[in-house]
Amino acid sequence: MKKLLEAIVERNRHWTSQGEVASYIPELSKANRDALGICVVTLDGEEYSAGDYETKFTMQSVSKIVTLMLAILDNGKENVFSKVGMEPTSSSFNSIVNLETKNLNKPLNPMINSGAIATTALIAGETPEEKVERILKFTRRISGNPDIYINEDVYRSEKETGHRNRSLAYFMKSTGVIEGNVEESLDVYFKQCSMEVTARDLARIGALLANDGILPWTGEKIIPREVARIVKTIMVTCGLYDASGKFAVHIGIPSKSGVGGGILSAVPGRMGIGVVGPALDAKGNSIAGVKVLEDLSREMDLSIF
Numbered sequence: 001m002k003k004l005l006e007a008i009v010e011r012n013r014h015w016t017s018q019g020e021v022a023s024y025i026p027e028l029s030k031a032n033r034d035a036l037g038i039c040v041v042t043l044d045g046e047e048y049s050a051g052d053y054e055t056k057f058t059m060q061s062v063s064k065i066v067t068l069m070l071a072i073l074d075n076g077k078e079n080v081f082s083k084v085g086m087e088p089t090s091s092s093f094n095s096i097v098n099l100e101t102k103n104l105n106k107p108l109n110p111m112i113n114s115g116a117i118a119t120t121a122l123i124a125g126e127t128p129e130e131k132v133e134r135i136l137k138f139t140r141r142i143s144g145n146p147d148i149y150i151n152e153d154v155y156r157s158e159k160e161t162g163h164r165n166r167s168l169a170y171f172m173k174s175t176g177v178i179e180g181n182v183e184e185s186l187d188v189y190f191k192q193c194s195m196e197v198t199a200r201d202l203a204r205i206g207a208l209l210a211n212d213g214i215l216p217w218t219g220e221k222i223i224p225r226e227v228a229r230i231v232k233t234i235m236v237t238c239g240l241y242d243a244s245g246k247f248a249v250h251i252g253i254p255s256k257s258g259v260g261g262g263i264l265s266a267v268p269g270r271m272g273i274g275v276v277g278p279a280l281d282a283k284g285n286s287i288a289g290v291k292v293l294e295d296l297s298r299e300m301d302l303s304i305f
């Protein structure tokens with residue numbers, strides 16, 4: 001397996017030069033554009049890594065699946081999906097227009113920015129600090145990594161420049177999708193996006209989902225099977241935003257990407273996969289990361305379809 005992963009990473013490394021690191025969050029432009037790495041965690045607990053798998057990056061939109069799990073655990077699925085839809089989008093992840101024209105003012109799904117900010121606003125906690133602490137604690141538990149922290153520079157950078165997310169959030173306040181303090185909800189969202197991880201952390205969270213909500217390395221049940229199923233389904237239809245259809249055809253694995261360059265994948269019953277490659281395509285997905293997953297899916301027959 002390790003040899004296969006190494007071959008696939010090296011074969012696809014050239015793609016990194018075709019992409020760009022995210023720069024709309026200024027601090028993200030410091031990422032290493034050439035990096036490409038992968039980690040696979042199988043359900044019998046084996047781990048295999050290749051390439052620049054030790055590269056650290058911020059979760060960004062990959063955190064949206066963590067907060068979706070937590071929001072459903074806190075509120076139940078009916079309450080979460082009364083505020084956020086479950087339909088895919090053909091617009092970009094930070095689209096404003098969809099919010100007013102589609103889905104009766106509800107964000108289309110929890111994987112785009114509007115839907116994720118609304119989901120985060122539902123997380124239990126008396127104060128924003130308590131909510132962030134709960135998100136961090138949950139992320140550490142499901143990745144088996146007690147050393148996950150917030151990258152303060154990335155957090156500050158997004159907080160200073162996140163005007164588009166601010167617009168989305170205030171619009172949702174006006175329609176009642178967000179009920180509490182808007183700035184506080186945004187602050188929690190910016191912090192969850194700034195959690196710093198490696199491909200291994202993503203692979204482990206993917207393995208939890210692949211294993212129907214049970215941590216493969218301890219046997220501990222973290223989320224009900226139904227919640228794992230809902231999250232994986234939404235990853236298939238919405239996880240790569242407006243590239244989800246193409247990704248489903250070519251790769252066919254429930255996955256979630258982020259503009260930090262990470263992609264988290266869950267192959268049901270088989271493995272979790274974490275990929276890092278900060279050079280992004282025009283839709284904000286890791287350009288070489290997608291290619292790596294395409295090769296791996298084909299060579300190991302991983303498509304769920």
Ligand SMILES: NC(=O)CC[C@H](N)C(=O)O
Nearest residue numbers: 060061093113193258259
């Ligand atoms: N696609 C992403 O990863 C977007 C996350 C980023 N923090 C934002 O809100 O813009």
